Amino acid sequence: MTHDFxxxxxxxxxxxxxxxxxLRAQCPVAHSDAWGGFWALMKHDDVSAAAVDWQTFITSQQNVVPKVAFTGRRPPLHLDPPEHTPYRRAIAPLLTxxxxxxxxPVVRRICRDLLGQMVAKGGGDVVADYSAHMPIAVFANWMNLTPDAVAELTRVGQRYNIAVQSNDVDATKExxxxxxxxxxxxxxxRKAAPLPVDEDVTSALLATRVDGEPLPEEMIVGTIRQVLVVGIIAPSVMIGSIAVHLGRDRALQAQLRADPSLVPAAVEEFLRLYTPYRGFARTAVTDVTIRGRTIPAGEPIALVYASANRDEDxxxxxHEFRMGRPNMKESLAFGRGTHSCVGAALATLELNVAVEELLAAAPGFTLAAEPKPTRFPEIGALSVPVAFERAGEGAA
Known part of the structure; x- marks a missing residue:
């Protein structure tokens, strides 16, 4: 088998x-021998078509490259329609x-508290000290967790995040x-003391009925486990990547600081430019031929959203940052089709507030060292050391 990358x-x-x-120019349907072998779709049209065609490209066999699901099935990402639909329907109304x-207000308070500690020290790591903490704390609030559970999720969530990004298999499993x-x-x-289903995702899942029967409890557990992880990693990586860009582009940093109303448009373009996923996977149920290459049935296929969103066609x-692109509806930052990100509204809120508060925390900031990159399946920054300027210390 050809090893293209x-x-x-x-x-x-x-x-x-x-x-x-x-690869987009020379080998848009690529193959790698890594992790037992997998295919990768690099072009926007191919990624989009596969994401939408859930009958041909299923997610229930393998949902990410490399395969990191060691225990159990985690709806809705590990399931195909119609099995996945009740889980998504229970979650979606709580994420409008x-x-x-x-x-x-919760997100803003969390961001300000974390940044205040960094500014007091003159700098720090945007990921380790800021973006790795904020999404965990926000999700804990969204899930109505007790303070003890918040502390435990923060501790374990950070360990999981670092383990996955460092490709530490044993620590990931643990x-x-x-x-x-x-x-x-x-x-x-929640079984012992349910909360209103329109205010709590776990209670909503427990109350869901399919043909009069409740959802299997172990699948509900898997759903909660999936929600915990997806809501932790992607925002952390994404905020790190944005910080890298702003640290390199002081003019843009100054522009957004002077006019925070531009931040949502900037975040939309950042999401296209630094889409944090390259390894979401599908498996074709039959042989498929794409751009002249035949992918045998049953072999994993990575939908490289990060590549698709930089497609020159x-x-x-x-590769340029341009606010207000006329065709931003083509962005695949939150996926497409039945498995498009159900938490897109929450992620967007987190990113908008995180960027606003990062810019407001000091007159300016610079990169204090080269950023450390993530590895498959994410793409972006795992570590972003920055130094904050104090008032009067240089151009904002």
Whole structure:
């Protein structure tokens, strides 16, 4: 089998996107021998088509490259329609724009508290000290967790995040099992004392009925476990990548600081430019031929959203940051089809507030060292050391 690229090769923050540009031009349907072998779709049209065609490209066999699901099935991401639908229907009403807007004061307070500690020290790591903490605390509030559970989720969630990004298999398994234990505890608490289904995701899942029967409890546990993880990792990586860009582009930093109303448009473009996923996977149920290459049935296929969102055939000068692109509806930052991100509104709120508060925390900031990159399946920044300026210390 042809080995078109090596996802295990050493990377910098910028090198994966350079390699993906090469693959889009020369080998848009690529194969790698890593992790037992997998295919990767690099072009926007191919990624979008596969994401929408859930009958041909299923997610229930393998949902991410590399395969990191060691225990159990975790709806809705590990299921295909119609099996996945009841879980998504239970979650979605709790993640509408109207619902998550109520969390804005919570998100802002968390961001200010974390940044205040960093500014007092003159700097720190945007990921380790800021973005790794904030989404966990926000999710804990959204899930109505007790203070003790919040502290435990913060501790275990960070361990899991670091383990996955460092490709530490043993630590990933260990922390994953701890997250399962947390999920079981949350389910047990809600069974004993349910909360209103329009205010609590666990209670909503427990109340769901399919043909008069409740959802299997272990699948509810898997859903809570999935929600915990997805809501932790992607925002953490994404905020790190935004901080890298702003640290390099002082003019943009100053522009957004002077006019915070531009932040939502900037975040939309950041999401396209630094889409944090490259490893969400599908498996074709039959042989499929894409751009002249035949992918045998049963082999994992990575939908490389990060590459698709820099496709030159869709986005003009795709490696440039341009607010207000006319075709932003083509962005695949939150996926497409039945498995598009159900938490997109919450993620957008977190990113908007996180960027606003990062800019407001000091007159300016610079990169204190080169960012450390993540590895498959995410793409972006795992560590972003910054130094904050004090008033009067240089240009904002």
């Amino acid at each position: 090596d996802p295990l090769a050493p990377e910098t923050f910028d090198s994966p996107n350079a390699d993906y540009a090469r 724009e109207r619902k998550v807007a109520k969390l804005e 922390s994953s099992l701890l997250l399962y234990d947390m999920a079981r505890g949350i389910v047990a608490d 869709v986005f003009e000068c795709p």
